[in-house]
Amino acid sequence: ADCAENGETLTCTGDVSEGVSNPRDFTVPPINILVIEDATTDITPGQGGSQETEGVFFRGEFSDADEIRLDVDLGNLQVNNTLTDDGALGVAATAQESNLTVTMRGNISTAGSNSNALAGATAVAGNVTINSTGDRTTSGARSHGVYGTVLGTFGFAQQNGQQIIILDETGEVIGVPGPNGGNADISITHSGSILTTGDGADGVRAFLGTGGIALDLAGDVETRGVGSEAIIAQGVASDILVSSVGNVTTLGANSAAIGAATLANGTIDIRSIGDITTSGAQSQGINAGIGGDGNIAIASNGILRTNGDSTAVQAVLIGNGDIALDLQGDLRSGSASGVIARIGGNGSISANIDGRVINDRFNAVNALISGDGDIDLMFEESFSTSIFTAVRAETGNGDITIEVNENSRASGTGNDAISALVRGDGNISLKANANLEVGSAGLRARLVGDGDITLEAEQISLGSSSTPEAGAFGLFAEHFGAGNISITANDVIFPRRVGGGGIYADHAGAGDIVITTHEQIFGVRTDSVGILAFHQGAGDVLIDVNGDIAISSQNSSDALQVSASNGFGSIVNLNAETITGGSDGAVGVAFVQIDDRTDVDHVLNIGEDTTLSAGSGVAVFAAGTNDTINNRGILVGSLGLGTGTNLLHNMQGGLFISGPLIDLAAGNTFLNEGTLSPGGQGTIATTQIIGDLVLGASSILRLDIDSM
Numbered sequence: 001a002d003c004a005e006n007g008e009t010l011t012c013t014g015d016v017s018e019g020v021s022n023p024r025d026f027t028v029p030p031i032n033i034l035v036i037e038d039a040t041t042d043i044t045p046g047q048g049g050s051q052e053t054e055g056v057f058f059r060g061e062f063s064d065a066d067e068i069r070l071d072v073d074l075g076n077l078q079v080n081n082t083l084t085d086d087g088a089l090g091v092a093a094t095a096q097e098s099n100l101t102v103t104m105r106g107n108i109s110t111a112g113s114n115s116n117a118l119a120g121a122t123a124v125a126g127n128v129t130i131n132s133t134g135d136r137t138t139s140g141a142r143s144h145g146v147y148g149t150v151l152g153t154f155g156f157a158q159q160n161g162q163q164i165i166i167l168d169e170t171g172e173v174i175g176v177p178g179p180n181g182g183n184a185d186i187s188i189t190h191s192g193s194i195l196t197t198g199d200g201a202d203g204v205r206a207f208l209g210t211g212g213i214a215l216d217l218a219g220d221v222e223t224r225g226v227g228s229e230a231i232i233a234q235g236v237a238s239d240i241l242v243s244s245v246g247n248v249t250t251l252g253a254n255s256a257a258i259g260a261a262t263l264a265n266g267t268i269d270i271r272s273i274g275d276i277t278t279s280g281a282q283s284q285g286i287n288a289g290i291g292g293d294g295n296i297a298i299a300s301n302g303i304l305r306t307n308g309d310s311t312a313v314q315a316v317l318i319g320n321g322d323i324a325l326d327l328q329g330d331l332r333s334g335s336a337s338g339v340i341a342r343i344g345g346n347g348s349i350s351a352n353i354d355g356r357v358i359n360d361r362f363n364a365v366n367a368l369i370s371g372d373g374d375i376d377l378m379f380e381e382s383f384s385t386s387i388f389t390a391v392r393a394e395t396g397n398g399d400i401t402i403e404v405n406e407n408s409r410a411s412g413t414g415n416d417a418i419s420a421l422v423r424g425d426g427n428i429s430l431k432a433n434a435n436l437e438v439g440s441a442g443l444r445a446r447l448v449g450d451g452d453i454t455l456e457a458e459q460i461s462l463g464s465s466s467t468p469e470a471g472a473f474g475l476f477a478e479h480f481g482a483g484n485i486s487i488t489a490n491d492v493i494f495p496r497r498v499g500g501g502g503i504y505a506d507h508a509g510a511g512d513i514v515i516t517t518h519e520q521i522f523g524v525r526t527d528s529v530g531i532l533a534f535h536q537g538a539g540d541v542l543i544d545v546n547g548d549i550a551i552s553s554q555n556s557s558d559a560l561q562v563s564a565s566n567g568f569g570s571i572v573n574l575n576a577e578t579i580t581g582g583s584d585g586a587v588g589v590a591f592v593q594i595d596d597r598t599d600v601d602h603v604l605n606i607g608e609d610t611t612l613s614a615g616s617g618v619a620v621f622a623a624g625t626n627d628t629i630n631n632r633g634i635l636v637g638s639l640g641l642g643t644g645t646n647l648l649h650n651m652q653g654g655l656f657i658s659g660p661l662i663d664l665a666a667g668n669t670f671l672n673e674g675t676l677s678p679g680g681q682g683t684i685a686t687t688q689i690i691g692d693l694v695l696g697a698s699s700i701l702r703l704d705i706d707s708m
Contacts, residue, residue: 104133
């Protein structure tokens with residue numbers, strides 16, 4: 001090369017085929033700036049009889065200058081190091097306690113092991129800035145495409161009387177990062193494609209102690225070896241920013257597409273535009289981890305696909321802080337979870353997912369806060385899984401809010417579509433604006449402390465293409481503290497399993513249960529109740545049924561089961577067309593007594609357009625509570641209200657097609673102001689009344705008389 005010194009600057013031009021390095025071509029000091037420009041040849045170490053194995057290597061660690069700078073501009077030429085020697089580098093520069101800037105324009109390829117295409121390293125202190133333009137290709141083991149590092153110390157050896165930096169057995173520059181050294185920043189800007197094919201060869205790698213890392217990458221990145229991450233940034237106590245525009249692909253095992261980790265406190269911000277694909281085992285799509293306190297933000301705009309036991313997106317925060325995910329493309333994972341977000345301390349998790357989440361085995365999304373904090377998940381597209389619960393959220397004290405807007409599936413036996421647990425105080429709000437096809441609960445909420453539970457569902461299909469577990473309910477709420485349960489549902493269909501049912505609400509604390517249905521609840525199997533509201537604590541139950549409940553004749557279950565505690569009660573309003581209980585001991589509406597509690601008031605209002613009946617012939621059953629039935633519609637069958645203060649009011653316009661028995665208990669009143677028709681028109685039947693029959697002015701008794 002034709003090299004000229006000008007103060008601390010060395011400029012090399014012309015034929016640079018043998019490369020440029022020190023101490024062969026210059027000494028440091030006085031040279032602190034190396035410029036290669038106006039080249040007329042490619043840089044091809046080892047060719048033409050040359051004994052050199054490095055393309056360009058600027059060893060600036062012996063300088064005490066504030067800044068060491070390497071500037072290589074090859075234009076349309078390239079560095080092509082075809083040597084398979086260990087350490088046959090493309091372009092590299094080092095500094096110690098000096099800021100280091102490396103600018104490289106032109107393509108680089110290397111073939112040897114431990115042969116990075118482009119690298120910059122400082123020790124003790126000194127920022128690393130790498131500005132890279134051009135394609136980077138390596139084929140040897142542990143040969144990174146673009147590598148920036150800040151270490152606590154360098155390791156040295158003697159070669160030809162000169163100290164040089166040495167590599168360890170993994171091919172990394174020997175040095176120890178940590179809080180006591182390597183305190184600086186790394187900035188890497190790259191434009192161009194990157195391809196590595198050797199094991200342990202990362203596409204872009206940034207590694208330091210305490211300091212910030214900023215990666216700004218434009219171009220496709222692909223790695224093909226085992227343990228070869230496409231983009232990786234790691235620090236001890238660091239703020240990390242990764243911006244990638246381009247497709248990111250890894251083929252080997254243990255090879256994440258984009259990884260960022262800080263071992264102590266710090267922040268991680270990952271922004272990806274482009275498709276991400278990993279094919280190997282234990283190869284996450286995007287993997288972010290903080291060992292202490294801090295915040296994690298991940299934004300991805302593109303299809304993200306992993307294979308085998310590899311999570312598509314994983315964010316783990318050991319300490320306190322927040323996790324925010326904005327995922328705009330489809331996510332497909334194999335036998336691992338689609339998305340994992342975990343906080344070991346206190347903080348919040350929010351996720352906006354605007355693409356499909358497809359999982360073959362584990363959770364589509366798993367959000368867990370070990371301490372306290374809020375969880376907010378929004379699904380604009382569908383999710384699916386085949387073995388475990390699709391969406392799982394858990395926190396200590398805090399609110400959980402989950403909403404899904406497209407048809408989704410958790411089809412394996414025992415799988416919930418959405419499951420939320422608050423271990424302390426907080427509110428749970430789960431909303432499905434589309435059909436959920438499930439093997440267990442469509443929406444499941446469990447609140448241990450104080451707060452409200454709100455469930456809203458458009459349609460829940462239990463076992464449409466699978467067999468749900470025994471005891472599965474479409475909507476399921478358990479409350480152990482103070483607060484209300486509110487459930488709103490349209491269709492709930494549960495056709496294929498013993499036990500369970502449409503809606504289940506269990507309250508053991510203080511607060512009300514409010515259930516509203518708008519369309520049908522349909523079930524055909526044994527012991528599958530339509531609505532079960534079980535209040536063991538201090539509060540009332542209000543149920544508004546505006547859609548049909550149809551329990552098949554194959555099913556020995558009630559359409560509704562309701563219970564309350566002493567001093568409280570329930571109001572059940574039936575405004576649907578038909579409410580039908582099952583057969584073989586089942587009833588239309590059952591008011592269930594809890595532990596001999598008798599100071600409980602139940603009110604059943606049957607609307608003018610509603611028919612209440614059961615395949616068993618018993619429309620309403622109660623035991624030991626105070627029960628009032630107001631009928632404006634059609635009531636069909638026997639009544640068994642048992643002891644307590646009871647009233648049956650067949651109101652004007654109401655039709656009571658009575659069965660064999662109307663048991664109100666002695667001394668209670670049957671006030672008839674509508675039509676009483678034992679057995680119904682055209683049927684010869686006998687009705688026994690236990691209680692006092694009072695006929696109002698508008699009372700009609702419709703009888704069929706057997707003339708025999």
